[in-house]
Amino acid sequence: MVFLDIEINETVIIPPSQLNPSSLLLRKAIIERLLNYISRKKASEEHGYYLAVSTLNTIGDGEVNRHTGEVHFPVSFNCTTTKPYKGEILIGTIDRVRRQGIFLISGPIQNIFLSEKTMKDYQFNNIEEPIFVSANGQSKLEKGGNVRFRILGVKWIESDREFQVLGTIAGDFLGLV
Numbered sequence: 001m002v003f004l005d006i007e008i009n010e011t012v013i014i015p016p017s018q019l020n021p022s023s024l025l026l027r028k029a030i031i032e033r034l035l036n037y038i039s040r041k042k043a044s045e046e047h048g049y050y051l052a053v054s055t056l057n058t059i060g061d062g063e064v065n066r067h068t069g070e071v072h073f074p075v076s077f078n079c080t081t082t083k084p085y086k087g088e089i090l091i092g093t094i095d096r097v098r099r100q101g102i103f104l105i106s107g108p109i110q111n112i113f114l115s116e117k118t119m120k121d122y123q124f125n126n127i128e129e130p131i132f133v134s135a136n137g138q139s140k141l142e143k144g145g146n147v148r149f150r151i152l153g154v155k156w157i158e159s160d161r162e163f164q165v166l167g168t169i170a171g172d173f174l175g176l177v
Contacts, residue, residue, distance in 0.1 A: 001090060001107055004081045005054060006047055009074065010037065014062070016069040030059060034077055043163070045156040048083025049108040084109055084154050084165050091177055092167075094145045097130040102141055104149070104167070111157075111164045114149060118168035139176045146177040 012033045020026060031053065038050035060074035084090075092104030092112050101119070104112040116124060122132035122141060132141040141147065149167040157164055169175045 001082050002085065002088070003051075004048070004083065005078055006081055007057065007076060008079055009076050010034070012037075012073045012075045014071050014073065016071075019071060027056065027059070030073060030075060031056060034075065038079060042161045043108070044161075045158070047079075047081045048163075049081060051080045051082060051108065054078045054080050082107065084151055084163055086151050086154055088151045089148060089174070090151065090167075091146055091148050094141060094143050094147060097132065097141070097143055099124050099126070099130070102132065102147070104147060109163060109165055111160075111162060112149075112167055113165070114147070114167045114169060118152070118170050120170065141176060148174050148177050150174060 012030050014026070014029050014033070018029045020029075034053045034056070038053065041050055043049040055078040057076040057078060062071035062073045064071050090106045092106035092109075094102050095105045096103040099116070101113055101115040101117075104114065106112060116122070116132070119132060119141070121135050123135065125131050125133045129142065134140070147169060149169050150171055151165055152168050153166040155164045155166075
């Protein structure tokens with residue numbers, strides 16, 4: 001997985017109740033607001049998944065809103081992100097097994113699908129639990145197992161603020177880990 005360090009400029013709003021003359025407490029309040037901001041935003045098509053605020057670069061002069069008393073601070077910070085790319089090889093944990101294929105989770109990516117058509121050496125079996133069994137019977141793709149896969153395609157879903165990933169285990173050194 002590729003990690004990127006990007007710079008973001010935002011305005012952070014601090015309510016009057018959290019204003020304190022101590023610069024350390026102000027920095028703490030701003031950092032808490034930034035962490036809340038990236039957890040709510042989750043991901044963007046341009047940058048990928050927001051993982052962490054790595055550095056607080058600058059805090060501009062605050063402007064007071066006359067009606068609410070809130071102070072608006074222009075802030076520049078660096079954020080660590082990750083974005084799935086076509087051709088990238090990742091390891092995911094099997095979350096669900098269906099007749100049509102398996103769903104994986106890998107890091108912040110919650111929606112990875114491996115179609116049964118891309119798993120030619122495996123057959124679906126639903127005797128006790130749904131699993132895919134290799135043709136020679138030596139390996140099983142079942143819930144909780146880890147799979148090394150290659151990304152075939154990536155699609156951004158704006159309404160969910162996440163990526164849908166289509167993967168495959170066709171290729172050398174791909175498959176059950």
